[in-house]
Structure formats: C-alpha cells, structure tokens
Amino acid sequence: MHAALIGQLTIDGLLVGGVYALSALGLNVIFGVMRIVNLAHGEFVIGAALLSAVLFERWHANLFVVLPLAFVLAFGLGALIQRAFLRRLPEDLASAEATSLLMTFGLSYFFVGAWLTFFSGNFRSVPYLTGAWTLGPFSIAQARLAAFVASGIIAVLLALLLRYTALGRSIRATSQNVQGALACGVDVERVRTLSFALGTAIAAASGCLLILIFTVNPETGANVTLASFAVIALGGLGNYAGTLVGAAVIGLAVSFTGYFATAQVAQAAPYVLFILVLLLRPAGILGKSGA
C-alpha cells in the first residue's frame, strides 16, 4: 500500500476523530454525574445536524450562528428532559439503571419520529467549506479541519469549565462522591440538571460539526450513539484523556474501512471494535486491566 495513501487516510481519520471525541465527551459528562447511559444521545447530535442543514439550505446560515443556536436550544431541551423524566428515576442504583435505559431508549424513538416529521427522511449535508488545502502529498479538507478545530476549542472550554469554575467542581464532586457532595451542601439536583443539559448541548455542537463531513438523515442517530459509546468503551468510562485516544481509534477505523471496504462495512467498524474492546479490555485501552 502507498505510504501517501496511508498518510491521507490517517489525516482524514484523526480529523473526524475530533468530532467523535466531542460527542463522546458530552456522553461522558452525563454518565459521570448521573450514571445514566443515554441512548438518545445520537438523536441530539443528528437533530442539531439536520437543523443546521435546513438553516443552511434556507438562509445560508453560517456555522458560527448555527452552532451557538443549536447549543442553547439543546441545553434548554436537555434541562427540560431531565426535570420532566430523569429526575423521577428511582433512588436505588440498580433499578435506576434499568429504568434510565428504557427511558432514554423511548426518548430516542420519540426524537427519531420528531426529526422525521420536522426534517423528513431525506439525507442532508452542508456544502460549506468544500475546498481543500494541499500539504505536500496530502490534501486537507477544509470542512474536516474546521470541524476538528472547532471540536478542539469546545473540548478545551469544557475542560476549563470543569477545572476552574465552581460549577465544574460541583459536577466533578458529584461524579466522584454523591454523599460527599451532599454533605458539602452541593445542590446535587441542580448539578444533575445542568450536567444533562450540558451533555446534550455538547452533543448538538458535535452534530453541527459532523454534518460538515457526513451526510445524515433522522435514522442515523443510532449509529452516532453507538460510535460515541465505542469511543468511551475504548477510552474507559469517565476517563476524559482516554476518550481522545478512543476517538482517534474510531476515526481511523472509519476512515480506513471506508476506503478499503464498502460504506456498510465502514459503518460497522466502530461496533466491531466496541465488542472487541469489551471482550479484551473491559476497562478501556488505557484502563487498568481487571479494574
């Protein structure tokens, strides 16, 4: 195989990986605080992607307008869903887990239906930043680079929020020890609402960037949910640094299989990796084995 081709596919894969990382970070915030496996995550990603496609078709709306708008809308929607449904989960952890799976599974179906109604079943993309830069033997698609850079900026902002603000400390404290957070007078209910809202908003942001690269319709949300879970499984649940590694691996897997096999196989690649990791390294690539 040609070295230049390998390089090109690596570049493409890593750039897409940035967007996967962002989506997975949103999922990780939600899981960390609420111990909820959010099966509706991909629907928020795809909802925002389709919204930005429609706004682009109608008004040529710019990414810098659409992304903050989708972020704010999704934040509100996430807060609403947490207050209306997830807050009512049972107290004890085991039954909360089962109920939350059913709840978010139901929400996922609801939103697929809602998006089909709003956006129809058509596949859409955003023909924005369609050019490419040439760098020696490689070509760097502007859309991919923009999506990667924007994902990076949002991820850094998230990291700063978690590390240096009172809200960020409350989020991490609640993730690490709920009893301790309660003893400190942290408003755990408020932290849960804001975390779910934040995770949902990050999902929406990643959707606005994903559609710069891929073509989607309302039914592709499940793929995004699974790819995000694959990233987290690879990186280790709750491990933010691991998430980046996991995202790079998934991005590369999609990029290489997309070239050497059919698109269908490329779609399946994240799940195959997901299953392999669960079998071989349940704590993630970087995780302590057996942990």
Add this chain to the structure above:
Amino acid sequence: MLSVRDLNVAYGDFIALHGVSLDVDEGEIVVIVGANGAGKTTTMNSIAGILHVRSGEILLDGEHLERKSPREIVERGLVLVPEGRHLFPEMTIQENLLVGGQAARSRRNLRVNLAAMEERFPILGQRRSQAAGTLSGGEQQMLAIARALMSEPRILLMDEPSIGLSPLLTARIFAMVQEINAMGITVVLVEQNVVQSLELATRAYVIAEGRVVLQGGAAEIRGHADVKRAYLGEA
C-alpha cells in the same frame, strides 16, 4: 440549639430508628455511642438531610429541618463530616476544600478560609495540588474535617472521625475536636472510643437498636454499670 424529637427512619421495610430524641445546647460537645448497627449514622445522616425522615421533628434554633434539603441545612450552619469521609478522591486537596466552602453562607470568605485551613492543617497546604485519594487515612480525615469547616459551621456533626486510625492519630483527632469546640462551634460526635470521647464530652447518649437507652452528663454515663460492662470491658 439542636433538638431532635421522636425520629423514625426506615430503609425500605427495615425500621432503623424508633423514636430517637436528643438535645444539643450551644457550645456543647455531645457524644453518641452505641454498638455497630445501633443507628448512630442513620441519626447523623437524617439530621443532615441526607436520609428521608419518616416521622419526627428536627429543630435548629426552633426552625424545622426535617423536610429541608442537605443544601438548605448546610446554609443554616449545620454541617456533617460523614462516616467514611466521602472525599472527592480524584480532585486535588485544594479543590476538595473549595467545594466545602462553596455554600452561599461562606462563599465570600472562600480564599480567607482556604488560607486558614492550610495554616491549621499544614499537610493540606503542602499537598494542595495532590489528589485527595493519595493521602493517608489520617490525612484524609483531616481533609474531611477541614472541608466541613470551610462552610463556617455553627454546629458540626462528626461521624466516627477516628475510625481505622492509630491511637496517636486518634488522640490528634480528639485534640482537634476540642480546638473546634473552643472556636465556638457546637459538636455532635459519634465515637467507638467510648472512654476518650466521654472525657471531652459535656453530655452523652447511648443508642441501641434504634433507641436512646441511656443519656446524661458524660461523667454519669462513664460511671454507669451498663456502659462499663458493654463498652469498657469492666465487670
């Protein structure tokens, strides 16, 4: 100051507290002793609002707490150092303290209180950027206490602060309890070290199977035949 009346608390169908009542006056050190599983932690967590109270009253300066959230209770100056510490292990020592001081009542003094804690507990200052989980057991207990003090409590509930610590560290914790009390903070202390804790207490309660079975002045409890037999290994 704190008055608990006829408290009933259950875990599902299992009733853990059958009408516990106790009183704490301002400036006191009140000790609660009792065998494992007697209901001491259940009592403390109920007062702090972490457990749902089935019936009974908890009054702080005449105000009802039994339906208030843990946050509202902290804001009123009643703070718990929980059994088992419940630190945030992957956050730094400084971050643990900052979370402790985040309550509205103490937020404006956050930096001042942080500096005061680092001075009072030098080890916490020296290791401020280290993850809390890397501290030894005794240091973790210091951090749990310092974290609670960050919210400027008027009344501090401490649930077995000396558990798992060496006699030397236990003595240090007891000295600290007295220092905290000398700062004007009322203390409710749950302890396994019955003799030592009765030495610094004003009054004591003995709890067995979810009921208060004995109460009185510390010296009186110390001299009581049942306590001698059950906890002090004396005939």
